[in-house]
Amino acid sequence: MASLTQPSFGQTTALKTKINAMADQLEPKVVAWRRDLHQNPELGNREFKTAEKIAAHLKALGIEVKTGVAHTGVVGVLKGAKPGPVVALRADMDGLPVTERVDVPFASKVKAVYNNQNVGVMHACGHDTHVAILMGVAEVLSSMKSELKGTVKFIFQPAEEGSPEGEEGGAELMVKQGVLENPKVDVIFGLHINAQTEVGKIRYRPGGTMASSDDFRIKVKGKQAHGAYPWLGIDPIVTSAQIITGLQTIVSRQMQLTEDAVVITVGSIHGGVRNNIIPEEVEMLGTIRALDPEMQKQMHERIVRTATNIAESAGATVEVKIAQGTRYPVTYNDPALTEKMVPTLQAVAGKENVAMQKAVTGAEDFSFYQQKVPGLFFFLGGAPKGKKPSETAPHHTPDFYIDDSGLELGVKALCQLTVDYMNGVGK
Secondary structure (H helix, E strand, C coil): CCCCCCCCHHHHHHHHHHHHHHHHHHHHHHHHHHHHHHHCCCCCCCCHHHHHHHHHHHHHCCCEEEEEECCCEEEEEEECCEEEEEEEEEEECCCECCCCCCCCCCCCCCEEEECCEEEECECCCCHHHHHHHHHHHHHHHHCCHHHCEEEEEEEEECCCCCCCCCCCCHHHHHHHCCCCCCCCCCEEEEEEEEEEEECCCEEECCEEEECEEEEEEEEEECECEECCCHHHCECHHHHHHHHHHHHHHHHHHHCCCCCCCEEEEEEEEECCCCCCEECCEEEEEEEEEECCHHHHHHHHHHHHHHHHHHHHHCCCEEEEEEEEEEEECCEEECHHHHHHHHHHHHHHHCHHHEEECCCECCCCCCHHHHCCCCEEEEEEEEECCCCCHHHCCCCCCCCCCCCHHHHHHHHHHHHHHHHHHHHHHCC
16 A cells, blocks of 8 residues: 655646536536436435446446446446556445435435335435535546546445345445455545535544444343233343343443443333233344444443343343344544545635534444545535524434535545545655
């Protein structure tokens, strides 16, 4: 991998001017792409039409294209005329099983089947904007191929939100299938639109930026009895209640919260069929979030210990399974890379519009790429100007809304990060 030296920003003035002019010119096209994608969302591992549109666009630009990566992923390779590093840029393509309520002409009316349920489908997290932005970046950078010092790999990824039951997918499968090889990627950049950040602003954080995410399943097995005679059985419901309380003391009493935040949430609990029967078994489902890999490991160990010991004290038995389904590592922005590239973001958006933010306990599978190569993942404003965060609908909700006037800044930012990295590092 190329060494990280300070980018020589002065050498790219002409390219910056060209990038800005072309991004301005492309803005209506990028917005139109985004609205078309928004109106026609597809669920994870089922992004067939989305992938077709992306592949056709890249091929029309003369970019080498590979399709069918990790089911529906599209990878484009643009080789610059001059030698240099390989810079990867990533956008996720999948929508969510959410029925849209936003009153816009391009609102989604799409229906689909998700885990055997009929659902509405919506781009309720902004992946439509990510795809449109990266399509714009591909058009800008392909027009200056003769001036690029290196190679750009465009990664359009399916299933960031998770795969259907029984399927692999997302960034983890793309990495497994070699997306960071041939040519070998030196660095990766990505962005996420944010509905609580005003248009025109960029937010970032070095180090742990978004949390790891592990799901867990706890089964508590007791002894069934009549509800009137609890002493004749072993009550898994009471035992489960004690375990839930015990899990929260892991967070509040066992983890050093001055180092980083951690979260344990039980989101589902099921047991019993009747008011006067103590059931034999209770099942709990939950999620674990951490911003530090070592703290993540400690929580896994302590969840098993806490659940096991509480169950034993009641005479019950317990089965704990962690990370049996969805699991994402910490989204970790390489500190050296972040420090060197923040001046690029400041130059693009204006220094006053770029700020460091607090860590986010949501998760992102961009983290799988960052486990293999240095990466920088930042947040792009998508809230209408003047709107307070409390006035905008959060991600993953039916009322989620993005002001697409902010997409142009995303195009400029990814283009300029690529060019500055190539000129500053690829020597």
